[in-house]
Amino acid sequence: MNITTILDVVIGGLLMGGIYALIAMGLSLQYGVARVLNIAHGEFIMLGAFSTWVLYTTFGISPLISLVIVGPLIFIIGFLLHRTLFRSLLKSAPSLPAFEGSSLLATFGLLYIIQNTAIIVWSSTPRGYTYLASPVHLWGAVFAANRLVTLGFVVGIGLAFYIFLARTRLGKAIRAAAQDPSTAGLMGVNINQVLALCFGFGALMAGLAGVLYSMCFSIQATMGLGFTVIAIIVVVLGGLGSIPGSFIGGFILGIIGSVVTRIEASLSLAAFYFIFILLLLVRPKGIMGK
Amino acid sequence: MDIARVTFRKSFFLGLLGLILALLATLPRYAAGYTPILLTSIFMYIILAVSWTLFSGPTGYMSLATAAFFGVGIYVAAVLGDTLPLPIFIVAGGLASFIVALLVGALTLRLRGIYFAIFTFGLVILITHLLLFWELHVIGIRGRFVTVIDYNTIYYAMLSIFVTLLLTAYFIRRSKFGLALQSIGENEEAATHIGIDVTMVKVITFAVSAFFIGAAGATIATRWTYIDPYIAFDVRFSFLPVLMAIFGGMGQLYGPVVGAVTFAYLQEVLITRFPELYMLIFGVVLVVAILYLPNGLVGLIQRLWKRSTGGQRANT
Numbered sequence: 001m002n003i004t005t006i007l008d009v010v011i012g013g014l015l016m017g018g019i020y021a022l023i024a025m026g027l028s029l030q031y032g033v034a035r036v037l038n039i040a041h042g043e044f045i046m047l048g049a050f051s052t053w054v055l056y057t058t059f060g061i062s063p064l065i066s067l068v069i070v071g072p073l074i075f076i077i078g079f080l081l082h083r084t085l086f087r088s089l090l091k092s093a094p095s096l097p098a099f100e101g102s103s104l105l106a107t108f109g110l111l112y113i114i115q116n117t118a119i120i121v122w123s124s125t126p127r128g129y130t131y132l133a134s135p136v137h138l139w140g141a142v143f144a145a146n147r148l149v150t151l152g153f154v155v156g157i158g159l160a161f162y163i164f165l166a167r168t169r170l171g172k173a174i175r176a177a178a179q180d181p182s183t184a185g186l187m188g189v190n191i192n193q194v195l196a197l198c199f200g201f202g203a204l205m206a207g208l209a210g211v212l213y214s215m216c217f218s219i220q221a222t223m224g225l226g227f228t229v230i231a232i233i234v235v236v237l238g239g240l241g242s243i244p245g246s247f248i249g250g251f252i253l254g255i256i257g258s259v260v261t262r263i264e265a266s267l268s269l270a271a272f273y274f275i276f277i278l279l280l281l282v283r284p285k286g287i288m289g290k
Numbered sequence: 291m292d293i294a295r296v297t298f299r300k301s302f303f304l305g306l307l308g309l310i311l312a313l314l315a316t317l318p319r320y321a322a323g324y325t326p327i328l329l330t331s332i333f334m335y336i337i338l339a340v341s342w343t344l345f346s347g348p349t350g351y352m353s354l355a356t357a358a359f360f361g362v363g364i365y366v367a368a369v370l371g372d373t374l375p376l377p378i379f380i381v382a383g384g385l386a387s388f389i390v391a392l393l394v395g396a397l398t399l400r401l402r403g404i405y406f407a408i409f410t411f412g413l414v415i416l417i418t419h420l421l422l423f424w425e426l427h428v429i430g431i432r433g434r435f436v437t438v439i440d441y442n443t444i445y446y447a448m449l450s451i452f453v454t455l456l457l458t459a460y461f462i463r464r465s466k467f468g469l470a471l472q473s474i475g476e477n478e479e480a481a482t483h484i485g486i487d488v489t490m491v492k493v494i495t496f497a498v499s500a501f502f503i504g505a506a507g508a509t510i511a512t513r514w515t516y517i518d519p520y521i522a523f524d525v526r527f528s529f530l531p532v533l534m535a536i537f538g539g540m541g542q543l544y545g546p547v548v549g550a551v552t553f554a555y556l557q558e559v560l561i562t563r564f565p566e567l568y569m570l571i572f573g574v575v576l577v578v579a580i581l582y583l584p585n586g587l588v589g590l591i592q593r594l595w596k597r598s599t600g601g602q603r604a605n606t
Contacts, residue, residue, distance in 0.1 A: 116569040
């Protein structure tokens with residue numbers, strides 16, 4: 001175990017952790033505010049990744065520019081989905097738990113629709129492209145430049161999103177809706193609009209994570225569900241509905257994953273679940289939960 | 291006169307059920323080949339959907355552990371299949387799932403709502419990966435072969451599990467135990483206060499439903515010939531029973547049965563006709579069903595029935 005190996009594990013862990021953090025923040029927003037446990041969350045990552053791949057290989061558009069093209073598109077898809085599908089489910093559901101159950105199943109249907117359309121369009125073979133692959137030397141260890149750029153963007157987007165929630169008027173409305181939707185409505189928050197925006201922002205975070213992920217790793221039409229599962233673990237780890245909790249939890253899980261993978265790669269997912277089950281039994285509120 | 295009508299209806303339904311059962315029991319005599327094979331998988335889905343509803347329907351705890359119990363049954367069949375006769379390893383598969391459910395239930399049934407769903411879902415994936423690790427790194431062989439058994443025998447085994455399950459579900463619904471379950475679903479705290487041992491009732495029902503799921507797994511394993519952790523613990527088997535139960539409607543015992551038959555048949559048709567589009571159509575059907583059939587197929591039929599006979603009912 002020398003310094004290079006440690007640095008390698010840490011940077012790798014931070015990179016994956018950052019991507020997990022973005023995805024989990026999105027899911028946390030969708031579950032914490034809109035009350036939709038979105039099993040199709042990972043599919044938006046896949047859509048982001050594949051759109052970037054298409055834009056880069058056919059039109060030669062740089063992935064970093066794709067961030068501003070793909071992000072808004074996926075935001076609109078998420079917004080419209082909530083406006084149509086989840087809004088009518090919310091209207092017809094007799095109670096909140098009933099809505100949580102039916103929306104969970106509806107997102108499961110969405111997962112099948114999006115994933116299988118993607119398989120028909122792009123087939124299920126792994127895809128990839130090389131972008132910014134030049135080596136960078138850092139304290140004796142060598143990294144591909146795209147990893148460091150991705151890490152920078154992941155942290156930047158995460159912080160920007162947090163500041164948006166904490167400081168802006170819309171962010172305050174979202175946090176109010178998370179705490180108590182009906183009181184927030186009485187205070188003049190347009191609750192239906194806010195819920196749809198939250199779902200859209202959740203999809204946006206997943207889409208951006210997908211764009212960044214495709215810069216460093218190979219992508220596949222069936223990659224979504226794995227990310228959804230990890231995002232659920234991170235959200236529970238951080239505390240349901242806590243955005244900073246999800247951000248920190250993502251990095252914790254990334255580092256653990258990186259360390260376990262170095263020791264025994266086939267056990268990394270089992271390790272996540274072990275932590276997750278232990279956590280549910282010992283502290284179901286999560287690290288930042290109230 | 292009303293009593294006469296009720297007893298007539300009751301004996302009519304019993305006679306109809308007996309007739310269907312007699313037809314199903316003698317089926318391999320006149321319809322050999324594909325029909326018993328198709329019916330075996332339809333029975334399997336009915337067993338999964340009804341077992342799931344047995345616990346999750348009245349209590350409102352959404353269990354996604356079905357695939358775990360199913361997989362445990364499959365693995366028991368794979369390990370014991372070459373040495374023991376079919377009925378014994380089916381019961382063994384059921385018992386193994388029963389014990390797993392007892393342990394899991396005792397640990398986790400204090401988790402409420404979405405936490406329980408997430409936990410049970412995680413359980414499936416944890417078992418898959420641990421088993422895969424065990425096979426790859428400890429035994430060194432991935433997967434196992436299962437002794438093949440003639441399809442008519444499997445058909446009869448599945449039919450008997452199906453009948454036993456329906457009887458069990460019927461008697462649980464009619465008993466004090468079933469009422470206790472129902473009241474836990476309505477208000478768990480109130481149920482505790484009126485003297486129901488909430489934890490015991492929940493854990494036992496969870497384990498009984500797991501018994502049937504495991505037995506179904508042990509039976510169907512003999513048809514699959516080769517299994518590995520990904521095949522045996524396929525997460526689809528966690529979601530399908532939920533969908534079937536909701537699609538059929540959970541208010542009545544026959545709701546999940548109707549849902550499972552429809553879905554299993556639909557799946558068979560879609561797989562043979564449109565193999566590439568199968569999952570896509572499945573997703574669309576699912577979303578449409580949730581949007582437009584909140585009480586399931588049975589709810590829809592009841593609504594139509596009421597509309598057509600509504601005038602008569604109003605007079606009595």
